[in-house]
Amino acid sequence: MNQLTKTFHVDVVSKVDSRRYQGSFTTKKLTMGDLSKMGMLKARLGGGFNYDPSTGQGLDAATNLLNEMIVHCNVALVQKPDWFDPENMSDVNVLQQVYEEVASFEANFHATEPQVGGEGSSGSGEDSGSIELEGSRRSADAHQDLVDKKVPQISQL
Numbered sequence: 001m002n003q004l005t006k007t008f009h010v011d012v013v014s015k016v017d018s019r020r021y022q023g024s025f026t027t028k029k030l031t032m033g034d035l036s037k038m039g040m041l042k043a044r045l046g047g048g049f050n051y052d053p054s055t056g057q058g059l060d061a062a063t064n065l066l067n068e069m070i071v072h073c074n075v076a077l078v079q080k081p082d083w084f085d086p087e088n089m090s091d092v093n094v095l096q097q098v099y100e101e102v103a104s105f106e107a108n109f110h111a112t113e114p115q116v117g118g119e120g121s122s123g124s125g126e127d128s129g130s131i132e133l134e135g136s137r138r139s140a141d142a143h144q145d146l147v148d149k150k151v152p153q154i155s156q157l
Contacts (some may be wrong), residue, residue, distance in 0.1 A: 004029045005078065006105045007115040012124065016091035023081030023139055027102045034075050042071045076102045 011022040030038075043050070051064035059067070070086040073095070077084075086095050 004114045005055065006101075007079075008105075010094075010101070012094050012097050013093055014091040016093075021081075021083060021091075021094050023084070024079070025081070025084070025098060025101065027076045027105050028078050030076055030106055038071050038075050041074065042066035042067050045071060066095075069095055073102055074100055102113055 005026055005028050007024055008027045009022070009024050011020070013020050028034075045067045046059050046064070049058045051059045051061060053061070058064075073084075073086050077098075080098075084098065086098075089095055
């Protein structure tokens with residue numbers, strides 16, 4: 001059985017503010033309630049605007065992804081250093097370091113679960129494509145797609 005939490009350490013020197021950010025974090029496996037809460041918080045953080053990748057309308061993809069990182073960390077982290085306040089940080093690379101650990105744990109947890117579902121579902125966890133975020137209109141399948149993908153590489157805004 002997989003552990004429901006993971007503790008990891010971050011030690012990053014910011015190129016933006018020349019500050020050293022270090023500390024231990026503990027992330028948890030997200031519940032269905034957590035996934036719902038993430039959707040609500042992300043919609044609120046985005047001012048109710050959704051990013052629609054099919055039309056390119058709504059929030060731009062970079063802001064959408066930034067909101068995803070902030071919300072995911074805020075919901076999944078059960079222990080974090082006092083300095084970690086994603087909405088008030090100025091270096092996205094520090095946030096990205098933490099987010100990659102959090103999302104990697106979630107993806108790793110779900111990659112080993114047997115898939116229950118219909119045709120076309122793949123639970124290999126081997127797909128290295130980018131995560132496509134759909135805002136607050138995500139379905140349960142979209143959440144599964146999110147956690148089955150590897151952590152995306154995020155470029156600086």
